[in-house]
Amino acid sequence: MKIALVVGVNYYSSGGHLYGCVNDAYKVKTMLERNFDGSINFDCKLLTASSNADAIERGNLKDAIEKLFTTKAEIALFYFAGHGHIEPTGGYLLASDAKRGDEGVALNEILVLANSSPATNKIIILDSCHSGIAGNPPTIKDNALIAEGITILTASTANQYASEKDGSGVFTSLLVDALSGSAANILGDITPGSIYAHIDQSLGAWEQRPIFKTNVRNFVSLREASPSISLEDLRKIKDFFPVAGFEFKLDPTFEPESKGRDEGMPEPIEEHTEIFSILQKYNRLNLLKPIDAPHMWNAAMESKSCKLTALGEHYRKLAENNRI
Structure with missing residues (x-):
């Protein structure tokens, strides 16, 4: 009460x-x-x-x-x-x-x-x-x-x-x-x-x-107040990034849009695009950033990686310790 x-x-x-x-x-x-x-x-x-x-x-x-x-x-x-x-x-x-x-x-x-x-x-x-x-x-x-x-x-x-x-x-x-x-x-x-x-x-x-x-x-x-992300999606942060400093490898199959693809690029894979949607939420909340790319779209289309920010590592540890 x-x-x-x-x-x-x-x-x-x-x-x-x-x-x-x-x-x-x-x-x-x-x-x-x-x-x-x-x-x-x-x-x-x-x-x-x-x-x-x-x-x-x-x-x-x-x-x-x-x-x-x-x-x-x-x-x-x-x-x-x-x-x-x-x-x-x-x-x-x-x-x-x-x-x-x-x-x-x-x-x-x-x-x-x-x-x-x-x-x-x-x-x-x-x-x-x-x-x-x-x-x-x-x-x-x-x-x-x-x-x-x-x-x-x-x-x-x-x-x-x-x-x-x-x-x-x-x-x-x-x-x-x-x-x-x-x-x-x-x-x-x-x-x-x-x-x-x-x-x-x-x-x-x-x-x-x-x-x-x-x-x-x-x-x-x-x-x-209204949460910025669902608990279910936030808890997955420990699965996508199992250890501190882990770099999640991306490729064009993670990007759902067909626009902007070069000839011969692989098509989107639904399982990957669902993961990418959650990673983009992390990015908007400053939990994650692309490596050597200005945006997550570029990271996916150029087969680069992304990693957690310091704030993201904080929430990864919370999820790992069942604090969220």
Whole structure:
């Protein structure tokens, strides 16, 4: 079971309102609750505050966070978009009724709940100002204190503000883009690490900097996007390339098109063209490259070879060790 608490707070009774947090929460919920094929992913609980009518009180926010992290699950994920506050005693997430910064839910309290959670994996994603302090109790300053199974991804460092642009948080826009498939590997898996890499590469050195902290043995998939290649075809990589550095010999019988053949060239062989189709998929995914030829077509028609790239060798080893 995967569960997620998704919170977006625009309305603040005693402070400046925000404008994109509620929409951001809806977007994140939409991404998390189903995979690309419509299959169920996270069971999401959504809390949003757009006005006084649906304001979120601190007690209700804390109770929801406590419920999330006391539930036994494969993954317990907490997403928050709203105001954040920092002072010498630590950081806070502010609910609608906060009159001052330290009246929010303390990040240290959230960390205590996550550290003791029975969930196998705990994911905390914060799009709020100063959120980078999460996981760093003030008593230990720059050292993070997170239990095994916890991952924290924040919009900015402890000293930075989290920006909004075009009605959405800059960080969350990139997060949603990553979850939609931009951060997927060729199998379609989207992990916290790949999400961070996507966001990190998208923000310049002079912009807000995302923070990533983790203590895990294995990355988990937060969502499945459309795979670039079928598992069946990818597993065949170890059969076509049985050892590292192996060169697969091609000839004109692998190319299905008759166009461009010189007189006397052998005709296509169906078994070979089926293999060549898979090899071309590898080539498009940068798993394979032709040797001494500009394209796979040339390699086949000129009876040359192809070999795996470094990325291809990585997946060959995974297939060889039954990891895919």
